[in-house]
Amino acid sequence: MSQIKPTGQEGEEAFATLRNNANAIRAICSAVEGTLGPKGLDTMLVGTQGEVVITNDGVTILEKMDVTHPAARLLIQVARSQQHQVGDGTTTATVLAGALVAEGVAQVTRGVPVAKVVRGVQDGVGTALESLARRARPLEGMSDPLLYRIAYIAGREHADLAKLIVEGAKRLGPAKLREPHFRFSDVVMSHGKAANEVWPGLLINKKPANAQLDFPPDTAQVLLFQDAFEPETVDEEALMTDAGFHKQTQLREQFRALLEKLVELRVGFVASERAVDPEAEQFCTDHGIMVLQRLPRAELRRIAEYTGARPIRRSGLRKPASELAGYLGFAGHVAYDERLESVRLAEGKGRTQVSIVVGASTSEVVGERLRIARDAASSVQAALRGGCLPGGGAAEMAVAHELDRHRETVQGMEGFGIAAVAQALRKPMAQIVVNAGYNPLEKVEEVKAAQIASSNDALGIDCDTGSVADMMAAGVVDPAEVKLHALQAAGEVACAVLRIHTVIKMRPRTEE
Structure with a gap:
C-alpha cells in the first residue's frame, strides 16, 4: 500500500483544486498556530484606518483577517463554531482542522480514493471522540484545585484574572453554571477606568x-x-x-x-x-x-x-x-x-x-484582557459540565496511539484515513513544542515512548525544561468539552474540504 502513486499529469490536474484548498487552509493555520501553548506569542492586526488589535485569541485573529478564499472561510467557520458552542479552544480547533486536511490530502495524492479517506477520517474521529470522553476526569465540585488551574491555563497564566473568574464561579454555584443556556462568559465585562471586581x-x-x-x-x-x-x-x-x-x-x-x-x-x-x-x-x-x-x-x-x-x-x-x-x-x-x-x-x-469587571490601562489592553477572561470563564464552565483532560496535547497523543492500534484491525483503504487522524492528533503537542523552541520530532517520539512504557496518558512536555512531565500533576489541564468539540468540528470541515472536487463561481444575483 505504501507504493500507491497518482497517475501522471492527469492525476496532478485532478488534485489541483484539492491542493489549492489545502494551501489556503495552511496559510490560515500559520497565522494562528504560533499563538498555541504557554510559549505562544501574540499577533498584531492592523486595520485600514490604522486601528490596532494585539491578541493571542484564535477566533479574534481569524474573524479580523482579510480572507477571500472559500476554503479558508470554511476553516474560519470551525473557530466560530468552537467559540459559539464552548467559548474557548478556537486555536486548537483550527490547528486540528488544518492538520486533518493536510494529512488527508497527503493520502489522497498518494492515490487513495477520496471517499475511502473521508470514511476513514470519520471513523477515526468518532473513535477518538469516544476515547477522549472515556478519559475525562470529573471535577470534585467548586473546591477542586483544578478549577483554578483550568482558569489559569485558559487565562494564559494571568493569575489575577484566574482568581477573578474562580471567585465569580463560586458565587454563582455549580447548579447555575451547569444550566444549558447560561453562558458564564457573558457576565464578564471590561472597563478602562475600573479595577478588577466581582459584583454580587x-x-x-x-x-x-x-x-x-x-x-x-x-x-x-x-x-x-x-x-x-x-x-x-x-x-x-x-x-x-x-x-x-x-x-x-x-x-x-x-x-x-x-x-x-x-x-x-x-x-x-x-x-x-x-x-x-x-x-x-x-x-x-x-x-x-x-x-x-x-x-x-x-x-x-x-x-x-x-x-x-x-x-x-x-x-x-x-x-x-x-x-x-x-x-x-x-x-x-x-x-x-x-x-x-x-x-x-x-x-x-x-x-x-454576578458581574465580573476586568480593568486595564488602555483600550487595546482592555480588549485583550476581556477576551482572555472570557476564555477562562468558558473553560471553567465547560470543565464543571464535562470534566477535564491532561493538557499540552498529552491526551491527544494517547488517543493517537490508540488509533494506531485501531488502524491495524481495519481492513481496506479506510485505514489510511484513520492514520491521517492519528497523525493530526499529534499536531497540537508538536506545535506547542515548536513554539517553546524544541525539536517536535524528538519530543513527540519521547512522549509517545514514555506514555506507552508507563500507561500514563497524562505525560507531556514541560515547556520550561523540555523534559517529560505529568501534566495532571503539574496542573496543566484542559476542559474535556473544549477538546471534544474542537476535534468534532475539525473532522467535519476536513471531510467537507477533502470532498471538494471542483470550484465554480456563481453568477451574481439579479433583481427581477
Whole structure:
C-alpha cells in the first residue's frame, strides 16, 4: 500500500483544486498556530484606518483577517463554531482542522480514493471522540484545585484574572453554571477606568434616562416594560381627524393618572425595552425613580430573572394596583456608578447573578484582557459540565496511539484515513513544542515512548525544561468539552474540504 502513486499529469490536474484548498487552509493555520501553548506569542492586526488589535485569541485573529478564499472561510467557520458552542479552544480547533486536511490530502495524492479517506477520517474521529470522553476526569465540585488551574491555563497564566473568574464561579454555584443556556462568559465585562471586581449582582452598562443622575443607593421595587414606557397611541390616519386627536388627548391624560400607581406601589426602578415618554421620565425623576430605556431584550430578561420581575406591556399599567404588584421585582441595592457609567443592582429576590469587571490601562489592553477572561470563564464552565483532560496535547497523543492500534484491525483503504487522524492528533503537542523552541520530532517520539512504557496518558512536555512531565500533576489541564468539540468540528470541515472536487463561481444575483 505504501507504493500507491497518482497517475501522471492527469492525476496532478485532478488534485489541483484539492491542493489549492489545502494551501489556503495552511496559510490560515500559520497565522494562528504560533499563538498555541504557554510559549505562544501574540499577533498584531492592523486595520485600514490604522486601528490596532494585539491578541493571542484564535477566533479574534481569524474573524479580523482579510480572507477571500472559500476554503479558508470554511476553516474560519470551525473557530466560530468552537467559540459559539464552548467559548474557548478556537486555536486548537483550527490547528486540528488544518492538520486533518493536510494529512488527508497527503493520502489522497498518494492515490487513495477520496471517499475511502473521508470514511476513514470519520471513523477515526468518532473513535477518538469516544476515547477522549472515556478519559475525562470529573471535577470534585467548586473546591477542586483544578478549577483554578483550568482558569489559569485558559487565562494564559494571568493569575489575577484566574482568581477573578474562580471567585465569580463560586458565587454563582455549580447548579447555575451547569444550566444549558447560561453562558458564564457573558457576565464578564471590561472597563478602562475600573479595577478588577466581582459584583454580587448585575452591572447594566446603561446611563439612566433621568435628567438627574445622583440617585442614592436604595432598595427598589422593579417594574419592567417589554415595549415603550409611554402613552398608547392611535394610528396616524386617525390622528388627522378630530375624533382621533381627542382620543389621543384622552390616552395621554389617562397615562398621567396611571403614573401615580408607581408612587403607590413604591416603584424605584423602571426599565423599558423601547423609548420612555419625556413626561414619564420627568415624573419618575420628581419621585426618585430611576429609569432606563432602550435596553436589549436579553438584558431585560437578565434583570427579570435577577429581581423576580415579570415584564409587562404599557397597557398593563391599567391593571389594578393590587394586581400590578404581582409583576414587580425587588432589588435591595440600586445605584448609578458614574465611574463605570453603569447601573448596579444587588440583593435581587430572583435567581443568583454576578458581574465580573476586568480593568486595564488602555483600550487595546482592555480588549485583550476581556477576551482572555472570557476564555477562562468558558473553560471553567465547560470543565464543571464535562470534566477535564491532561493538557499540552498529552491526551491527544494517547488517543493517537490508540488509533494506531485501531488502524491495524481495519481492513481496506479506510485505514489510511484513520492514520491521517492519528497523525493530526499529534499536531497540537508538536506545535506547542515548536513554539517553546524544541525539536517536535524528538519530543513527540519521547512522549509517545514514555506514555506507552508507563500507561500514563497524562505525560507531556514541560515547556520550561523540555523534559517529560505529568501534566495532571503539574496542573496543566484542559476542559474535556473544549477538546471534544474542537476535534468534532475539525473532522467535519476536513471531510467537507477533502470532498471538494471542483470550484465554480456563481453568477451574481439579479433583481427581477
